[in-house]
Amino acid sequence: MKKTFILLSTVFLFTACQSSTSAADSLLPTPSPVTAIKLKDVSDHWAMTAIEGAAKKGYVDGYEDSTFKPENNVSLAEFIKMVITAIKEPVKSVSSGSDWSSPYVTAAINKGILRESDFSIDKLKDPITRLEMSRISLRATDVTLQNKAIQIDNDSVMYNSAKTGLIQGLEKGALEPNSSTTRAQSVTIIERILKVNHGGTLEIDKYAVGNAELELKHTNIFTVMPHIFGGEQIEKWNPENLTS
Structure with missing residues (x-):
């Protein structure tokens, strides 16, 4: 009788442990499988690391022929989806x-991060400009700018995007706000957004900042000589006070 009781107790304890383990397992979140996407046209591309990282994170897709077409233009709608x-x-x-x-x-x-005044529905399929990309990226990394009461003009968008490193200049720091953006460039920008949102800092293109400052303040002395014209002087500067 005693042996029977011990045997039954052991079976009950083993069953209870199995049930407890199964219940605990069922409460754990199921990890999302990551499918490795082998893109055959990015192996020697300058943005290969960013593109492959984006594919692993799941916010970009390749085409049916396993290409990414990194130099193709990206539309406003496509960039919004990726962000x-x-x-x-x-x-x-x-x-x-x-x-x-x-x-x-x-x-x-x-x-x-997007305002209805930023775009028209019939333009969503058009190639996104560097200005539009910068505006969305800036808001995506700045909670203050997500407030609909906060407005920011085009020159300020380019200046602040360059100053934070979200956007780099093209040749000689050229901003070219109205130029289109490629799929590779858009992925690079989104990777920067994610880095900033995770507390990281970005590399700054001082030439791009200087050019953006020149457009915004009609001078770039704050970038060229920050040790002399830094601090509060930047905020107080008003280009309307300039005389010809």
């Missing part, structure tokens, strides 16, 4: 039809 996906902003009712971008645009507006 929203990268920062893991909730999106409702994603559609695979012709109106696939609508949920991402709505999410971007709700987040405060």
Whole structure:
């Protein structure tokens, strides 16, 4: 009788432990499988590391022929989708039809990184400009600018984006705000957004900052000689006070 009791107790204890383990396992979040995407046209591209990293994170896709086409232009809608996906902003009712971008645009507006005044619906499929990309990126990294009451003009967008390192200059620090953006460039920018949002700092292109400052303040003395013209003087500077 005693042996039978011990045997039954052992079986009960083993079963209870198994049940407890199964219950605990069922409460654990199921990890999302990461599918390694082998893109055959980025192995010698300057943005290879960023592109492959973006593919692993799941916010960019390759084409059916396993290419990424890094030098193709990216549209405003595509960039919005990539940013929203990268920062893991909730999106409702994603559609695979012709109106696939609508949920991402709505999410971007709700987040405060896009304003309805920033674009027109018929322009969503157009190549995104460096100015538009900078504006979205700046808001995506600055909670203050996500406040719809806060307005920022175009020159300030380019200056602050360059100053934080979100955007680098082209040849000789040229900003070219109205130029289009490639898929490779857009991925690089989004990687910078993620780095800033995780507390990182970015490399600054001083030539781009100088050019942006020149457009905004009609002088770049604050960048060229920060040890002399830094601090509060930057905030007090008003280009309207300049005389010819």
